[in-house]
Amino acid sequence: MTRALQSGARSGSTIIGPGDDAAVVAMPDGRVVASTDLLIENRHFRRDWSTANDVGRKAAARNLADIVAMGASPTSLLVGLAAPGTLELTWVDGLVAGFAEECGQVGAAVVGGDVSAAESIILSVTALGDLQGREPVLLSGARAGHVVAVCGRLGWAAAGFAVLSRGFRSPVQVVNAHRRPEPPYAQGPKAAELGATSMTDVSDGLIADLGHIATASGVRIDLRGEALAPTAKLRDVASALNVDPMTWVLTGGDDYSLVATFSNFASVPSGWTAIGLVREGEGVRVDGLRWSDGGHEHFK
């Protein structure tokens, strides 16, 4: 039975919402795109770092980003919540509101869920999306000669995480980037329409996620470091914390930006930045060198 976590918000796709044995959602394309995630307190989120609203928004965002990274339009979320009996209802209300707000950004709604007891807070999120006639954009479509481009922030959430880890609460821009990512939702379906040959969202870090494309496509990806230069804000934060901001840009996850390949420079959509090229070979390189943790001095 699909229970609770109901904000009352519905999307135009919802045929049967929460409260029955299962939800029913319109999927006019005749294919459903589906992704699922488990989030566990103190591993994926901390209640002293993020409000309940933040947790709901981010949990929704990471799954909605998976749907748009396929070129689909998200229609709905199913949310499982397990929590201790002592959890304040206001926290649950905040969580539900966060899910609803993030869904509202893309016209989706929470259509079902499950509530259970557990010793710590556990969230399961499943996102569903409709392809609206587009072909899904896979990890495996990059070919030598294609152009790699990114849309959205890189390294901001990682900078925020670093700030919070050291006990600070500012600068607020990067802290908020950690708390509430802003995936460029509309750009996923748009890139699919404009011929993206492969695409993914940056959840594990740019190099790791492009590594998935390189492996699935059987290609090498060469990035230009110059095109990935950290913003002044990131450089300032990094300087204060005495770290290399390029590490955040290249390995920081949780910004849920989109990275994709296009057949040539002319087909890179507006709003996207070309950051490299697809070549024959394997792996991901930055300025011709392999990246490993720790910064430029560890290129090898």
Next chain:
Amino acid sequence: MTRALQSGARSGSTIIGPGDDAAVVAMPDGRVVASTDLLIENRHFRRDWSTANDVGRKAAARNLADIVAMGASPTSLLVGLAAPGTLELTWVDGLVAGFAEECGQVGAAVVGGDVSAAESIILSVTALGDLQGREPVLLSGARAGHVVAVCGRLGWAAAGFAVLSRGFRSPVQVVNAHRRPEPPYAQGPKAAELGATSMTDVSDGLIADLGHIATASGVRIDLRGEALAPTAKLRDVASALNVDPMTWVLTGGDDYSLVATFSNFASVPSGWTAIGLVREGEGVRVDGLRWSDGGHEHFK
């Protein structure tokens, strides 16, 4: 990204299986039916009572049952697994095999998932199904004069749970009913085709689940105790444990049988047993009396 928990088994509906940002599943009806569940070790399953294969089969079964209870045909599961790093890989293999086996019963497949770390084992399961042109059968369609009918076992899993709780491992029939429920999957779509007016699966117990139908439909449900008489096997087990077997039949969950209403006796499909009638009013009664925990002597 949808990771691992991959058995290699695919269903005809799978367009893109595990390994990309999201799965893509054919949903020719143009509507998707979706249900989700969280299962937590030592709350929903115990590793000393059930094998990994049992856990996978039951976790799949409870979600597949939700889909057929809507009158839909299950096509796919998404499975999230969070587990301690010390969990043996053989256990995970058994779990994956259990999911695949149960899916195989209905022609479905595991199409995606997520793997994470946690202190105890947590499973999230989302099931998707296709309506194949049928209208979904809701909780809200029961009307006065309709006939209530059940298909599948009642009280067996509860008897198995009682046996295991007392430290026994037999009789094997009821212990296995707890470990591996056998929902009558084909009967859900069949009942929908034959005009079921409301339907649900018995996961919380017959009275509780019919209570959901009574509430959603705004009706009273009158059950005939005689039609629900426990089998000889249940009576034997109950006698050995000195409990009232009717408690298991009326309040035992986890058998995932189907209970539905039909407009008259003639429309109750073969394989289903008429157990009562829908009336004006509210609540669920057995032989005209409210049931409360503890057995017949507590009717009031």
